[in-house]
Amino acid sequence: MEAKGRFITFEGGEGTGKSTQVKLLAEALSGLGLPVITTKEPGGTEIGQELRRILVTGDKDKMDAVAEALLYYADRRIHMTKKVWPALAEGKWVLSDRFADSTVAYQYYGYDKRVPYQTLENLYKLTVGDFKPDLTILLDIDPKIGLARSLAKAGHMAVKETRHESRAMEFHNNLRQGYLEMAQKEPERFVVLNADKSIDELHQEIVKVVAERFELT
Ligand SMILES: Nc1ncnc2c1ncn2[C@@H]1O[C@H](COP(=O)(O)OP(=O)(O)OP(=O)(O)O)[C@@H](O)[C@H]1O
Numbered sequence: 001m002e003a004k005g006r007f008i009t010f011e012g013g014e015g016t017g018k019s020t021q022v023k024l025l026a027e028a029l030s031g032l033g034l035p036v037i038t039t040k041e042p043g044g045t046e047i048g049q050e051l052r053r054i055l056v057t058g059d060k061d062k063m064d065a066v067a068e069a070l071l072y073y074a075d076r077r078i079h080m081t082k083k084v085w086p087a088l089a090e091g092k093w094v095l096s097d098r099f100a101d102s103t104v105a106y107q108y109y110g111y112d113k114r115v116p117y118q119t120l121e122n123l124y125k126l127t128v129g130d131f132k133p134d135l136t137i138l139l140d141i142d143p144k145i146g147l148a149r150s151l152a153k154a155g156h157m158a159v160k161e162t163r164h165e166s167r168a169m170e171f172h173n174n175l176r177q178g179y180l181e182m183a184q185k186e187p188e189r190f191v192v193l194n195a196d197k198s199i200d201e202l203h204q205e206i207v208k209v210v211a212e213r214f215e216l217t
């Protein structure tokens with residue numbers, strides 16, 4: 001049988017469990033003998049790591065949503081051309097901790113539509129073209145719970161990636177609602193899961209969704 005790469009993205013606000021669940025799903029898929037890589041945005045490449053530091057650390061007002069959108073898309077272009085597309089061409093399963101929906105959630109909905117939606121669509125076309133994830137898992141949780149998890153984790157980190165965490169509650173509520181709207185608009189690509197449960201319970205749900213979607217047994 002011909003090997004076929006798949007692109008699965010994880011989305012959601014701060015501390016919803018994306019990084020945790022990407023790692024667990026990768027282990028589960030590897031356990032089935034599938035070739036898997038995990039990656040993330042921003043920061044899936046060497047240049048991306050530098051962009052990540054600029055984007056997620058420091059003062060929240062050091063740049064605005066327009067500048068952020070452009071940097072996130074620069075990261076995305078390098079990520080796609082140097083890592084994601086080559087891996088998919090080799091038949092790998094690529095699990096990405098965030099992708100383009102994050103830019104719409106944060107730079108459009110979060111900031112109350114500061115960057116026009118059409119502009120973000122145009123950037124997507126320029127950068128990613130007609131390509132889309134095979135599946136997007138949206139982890140949904142009350143931002144109060146997610147932020148508490150995220151900030152507790154940041155307490156142990158040498159470099160504090162908390163630039164977005166430090167934004168007002170309104171921002172986090174906006175982006176949560178934005179994600180849910182996006183999921184409603186593309187029900188065939190998105191699966192929305194309630195992330196307010198144990199790591200293992202959520203993992204089992206994700207495995208079930210992926211197994212059904214891709215007919216794994
Ligand atoms: N279901 C869960 N219940 C309780 N704690 C969790 C759960 N999932 C993850 N955590 C913990 O919450 C913190 C944040 O989880 P994780 O880093 O996976 O979230 P994230 O969505 O990647 O966050 P960020 O947006 O900040 O990158 C971690 O310390 C993790 O161990």
Ligand SMILES: [Mg+2]
Nearest residue numbers: 018019020097
């Ligand atoms: Mg994370």
